[in-house]
Structures are given as structure tokens and as C-alpha cells.
Amino acid sequence: MIPLPNATRPTTGSGAFRVVVFEGTGSRPLEPTTRRELVTALLQKGHAVTVVRSGSAASAITGGTLVVLGRFTDAQPERAEGNGGAVAIHFRDIESAPAARAAEMVDEIRNELQLPKPGGWKPWFPVIDYDRCTNCMQCLSFCLFDVYGVSADKKIQVQNQNKCKTDCPACSRVCPEVAILFPKYRHGPINGDVVSSDDVRREVMKVDISALLGGDIYQALRDRSAKSKSRFAKERDEDRALEERQKCLVKLGEKLDIPAEVFASLPSIDEIRAKADAAAARAAAALSGN
Amino acid sequence: MSLPLRVLYCHCAYANVVPKAVKEDVLRQLTESGVAFDAVPDLCELSAKKDPCLAELAGGGPVKIVACYPRAVKWLFSAAGTPLPTDGIEVLNMRTETADAIAQNLLGRAAPEVTS
Numbered sequence: 001m002i003p004l005p006n007a008t009r010p011t012t013g014s015g016a017f018r019v020v021v022f023e024g025t026g027s028r029p030l031e032p033t034t035r036r037e038l039v040t041a042l043l044q045k046g047h048a049v050t051v052v053r054s055g056s057a058a059s060a061i062t063g064g065t066l067v068v069l070g071r072f073t074d075a076q077p078e079r080a081e082g083n084g085g086a087v088a089i090h091f092r093d094i095e096s097a098p099a100a101r102a103a104e105m106v107d108e109i110r111n112e113l114q115l116p117k118p119g120g121w122k123p124w125f126p127v128i129d130y131d132r133c134t135n136c137m138q139c140l141s142f143c144l145f146d147v148y149g150v151s152a153d154k155k156i157q158v159q160n161q162n163k164c165k166t167d168c169p170a171c172s173r174v175c176p177e178v179a180i181l182f183p184k185y186r187h188g189p190i191n192g193d194v195v196s197s198d199d200v201r202r203e204v205m206k207v208d209i210s211a212l213l214g215g216d217i218y219q220a221l222r223d224r225s226a227k228s229k230s231r232f233a234k235e236r237d238e239d240r241a242l243e244e245r246q247k248c249l250v251k252l253g254e255k256l257d258i259p260a261e262v263f264a265s266l267p268s269i270d271e272i273r274a275k276a277d278a279a280a281a282r283a284a285a286a287l288s289g290n
Numbered sequence: 291m292s293l294p295l296r297v298l299y300c301h302c303a304y305a306n307v308v309p310k311a312v313k314e315d316v317l318r319q320l321t322e323s324g325v326a327f328d329a330v331p332d333l334c335e336l337s338a339k340k341d342p343c344l345a346e347l348a349g350g351g352p353v354k355i356v357a358c359y360p361r362a363v364k365w366l367f368s369a370a371g372t373p374l375p376t377d378g379i380e381v382l383n384m385r386t387e388t389a390d391a392i393a394q395n396l397l398g399r400a401a402p403e404v405t406s
Contacts, residue, residue: 016342038319039329043301043317048343049329050338056326057294059346059353060359122304123334127365158369161338183362184305191307191385192362 016064017115019106021051027070029053037099038069045103046118063087065113067106070149071095125161126171132179132195138285139171139180144267144275147171154286165262174255297327297396298347301358304332308358308384311387316356323397331359337366345372352378354390358385 019042023029030038035051042049050058061085068076076091090109094102110117126139126147135156140148148171149159161174172180178195189195251262267275299320302308321396328347330336330403336344345355357363360381367374382392 011339016346032322036318037322040314040317041332043303043329046303046331046335048331051321051329053324053326056324057296057351058326059296059298060350062342062346064342109390118331118335119303121335123332125334125338127337127362127369129361129365130368161387181362181365183358183366184307186307188359190367192359194359194361236321239299269320 014060017048017110018061018063018064018066019047019049020066020068020119021049022068022070024052024054027072030071034099038094038102041099041103043108047103047106047108061087065109066090066116067092067109069102069105070170071092103235121162122166123161123183124168124182125164125179126158126167127183127192128156128158129179129181132177133175134177136176137279137285137286138174138176140283140286141281142174143171143275143280144272146275150282150286156286165259165265167259168262170256170262294351296350296353297325298353298357299327299329299353300355301329301331302332302333302358303335304374312384312387312389312392316384316392319389319393319397325397331336333363333366337370348372348374352360352381354382354396356384356396358383358384 021030021035021038021042023035039049039051050061050129063083065196066082066089068091070091072091072095075139076093078091080089080091081087082089092105092109097105097263111124133156135154137150139157140150140156145160145165145227146164147158147160147164149157151157169182169185172178172182172185172190178189178199181192182188182190183192185191191200204237252258253260253263266272297320297404299317301317302313317329320329330343330347335341344367355363360383363381364374380395382395384392
């Protein structure tokens with residue numbers, strides 16, 4: 001069996017699945033174009049790839065499943081084990097396989113092992129910059145989709161990434177410290193760009209507006225809703241009320257760059273109230289320990 | 291003994307925030323060079339899934355990460371429970387830098403001609 005260089009020597013076990021394009025000792029190098037096509041095909045299928053060449057370093061493979069692709073000069077077993085069984089190694093000779101076929105070979109192994117297919121979900125979720133976060137819990141109180149939670153040590157954390165609404169950056173806009181990132185967002189500083197003093201000033205203004213509302217945005221919204229209900233009840237004009245609400249949502253969506261689908265999936269007003277109360281309680285409990 | 295420098299490239303799938311031409315040209319220059327490197331389809335996805343690969347990629351000494359904004363990369367690793375070390379990490383931003391500037395940094399030479 002070909003020896004993997006030190007940089008890729010398996011050590012301890014883990015559940016990783018990685019593909020190695022092996023061009024070290026015991027394998028003939030690929031042509032540059034073939035290598036590019038192969039790596040591109042593997043990445044497009046969602047596989048992490050390590051290109052191993054003699055004389056330079058790649059990251060360690062510490063365990064899990066490894067698929068080693070190469071033009072091997074000696075026969076390799078189809079399967080082998082490394083590190084006392086912690087690493088399952090699958091060898092495939094790609095001498096006569098074009099890039100697309102080689103990528104299919106990897107898929108076949110993945111399917112045989114019944115491993116979940118990569119991809120299928122645009123990874124859109126908030127990432128907290130703890131250098132800036134002050135644990136104020138505004139994001140917890142704001143998010144209606146249960147994305148945020150509190151850790152055992154009472155720190156805000158992102159607990160349910162997959163509940164986040166794709167392309168919605170709204171929670172990052174309520175953060176007074178510009179501490180919430182969406183790396184796939186178009187604009188800075190939400191995308192992770194450097195936070196400027198102007199950005200911070202804008203956030204302070206938002207907090208001031210919140211304070212003007214009495215510091216409790218949900219209560220302010222409830223009051224406003226109650227007033228509106230009363231007014232519209234007097235006017236007996238439900239169509240007008242609906243029209244006004246839709247206008248407000250469109251305006252809010254444009255201002256905060258919130259996709260229309262997010263508004264369409266909002267919980268009912270009763271659920272919102274219940275969530276707000278639960279979030280407030282969790283935030284209060286966390287903050288009481290700060 | 292100091293550990294050798296590694297290269298980690300993120301292909302940033304699922305979104306068009308990294309210019310396609312930049313990421314493809316960086317990948318071309320990497321694959322056509324003689325260096326070993328690691329490539330992942332999407333760092334965000336690995337972070338969300340807390341993929342064990344991230345621990346392997348974060349550890350092991352100095353690394354140049356070709357991805358997006360350094361602040362985003364730092365906290366993506368942290369969110370996965372595998373924070374990057376404070377030393378020996380350089381993030382090259384494909385959202386703001388040219389492919390040639392990144393290749394120059396990684397490979398220390400002028401960009402080669404396109405071969406296909």
C-alpha cells in the first residue's frame with residue numbers, strides 16, 4: 001500500500017469524509033488541466049478535497065473515511081484501514097477515468113456507506129462575532145424563528161442554523177454592536193467586512209429609537225396594534241387596514257432587505273406574543289447571571 | 291521544527307458573492323502549480339454542520355485561507371467549535387482581491403498563462 005506522507009497521516013478517529021487526490025510517491029502526477037477538472041468536479045459535488053504532492057504540505061487527515069484517488073504505479077487494495085481502524089481508506093485508480101467519472105466513483109462510495117449527501121441547503125445563518133457581542137440578547141428577543149438560544153454559561157448562541165430564513169439578515173440589523181454576520185450577504189459590514197465608526201453610529205441611533213419606544217419593542221408593537229385595531233374598528237374598514245399593513249411590510253422589507261417569503265412565513269400574532277414572552281424570559285434569566 | 295505552510299481554498303458554493311471569475315482563476319492557478327492544498331466546497335456549510343474536517347483544517351500549523359472576509363472566516367471556524375489559532379493564519383479575500391494578487395501571495399510568482 002502506498003505510504004501517505006506525514007502531513008496526511010491518520011491519527012485519531014472522527015466522522016470526516018474527505019477525498020485525497022494523491023500525487024505523491026507511488027502515484028504518477030496528473031496533468032494540470034486534468035487536476036483542475038478533477039478538483040472542480042469534486043468541489044461541485046460537495047466534497048472536501050486534499051491535493052497531496054511531494055514536497056509540500058496539506059492538512060492532516062485525522063480519521064473518518066478517506067477516498068484516495070490516484071494513478072497508482074503499484075496495485076492498491078480497494079479498501080484498507082489506518083490508525084487501528086479509525087480511518088477507512090478507499091483507493092480508486094483513476095488512470096483511465098475522466099474527471100466526471102472519478103467524481104462519480106466518490107459518490108458511489110458515499111452511497112455505499114449510506115452517508116448523507118452534501119449540499120441541498122444554502123448555508124444561510126447568523127454567525128456571532130464575540131469580539132463585539134455584549135450578550136444583550138436583542139437578537140434572541142427579535143428572531144421569531146428560534147434560531148438563537150442561550151448556552152449553559154448564559155451566553156447568546158446560534159442554536160438552530162437551519163431554521164434561519166434564507167437571505168434574511170434582519171437580526172443583524174437589530175444588533176446594537178454590529179456583531180451578527182451573514183457571510184453570504186451582499187453588503188458590509190454584515191458580510192464580515194470591517195466595522196466602521198459610521199456603522200456603529202447607525203446602530204446607536206437604532207438603540208436610541210428603541211429606547212424612545214420605552215425599551216420594549218414588543219410592548220410598543222402590541223400597543224400600536226391595539227390602537228390600530230381600535231381605530232379601524234371605529235372606521236369599520238378592514239380593507240384599508242390590510243392595505244396599510246401590507247404597505248408597512250413592503251416598506252420594512254425594502255428597508256431591512258427582508259425577502260417577502262419571510263413575511264409570508266411569520267407565525268400568527270398569538271404565536272409571536274408567546275415567542276416574545278418566552279424569549280424575554282430566557283433573555284432575562286441569562287442577563288440576571290451577567 | 292516549524293510546521294510547513296498550508297493552503298486552504300473555499301469554493302463558496304450556493305451564492306454568487308465571491309466573483310465566479312476570481313474563484314475559478316484562483317483554483318486554476320492553484321491546481322496548475324506544484325503545491326499541495328486543501329479545498330472545501332463551502333466553509334459556511336462545514337461550519338453549520340460542525341464538520342470534523344474543520345478541526346483538521348484549523349489545526350496543523352500555519353495556513354493561508356483563501357475565502358472571504360477575515361472576520362467572517364474567523365467566526366465561522368469558531369461557530370463550529372474549532373477556533374483558528376491566533377498565530378500563523380492569513381486570510382485572503384476573494385471578494386475584494388484579484389485572482390492574480392491572491393495567486394502571487396500564495397505561489398510567490400507571477401500568474402501563469404491559461405492552458406485551456
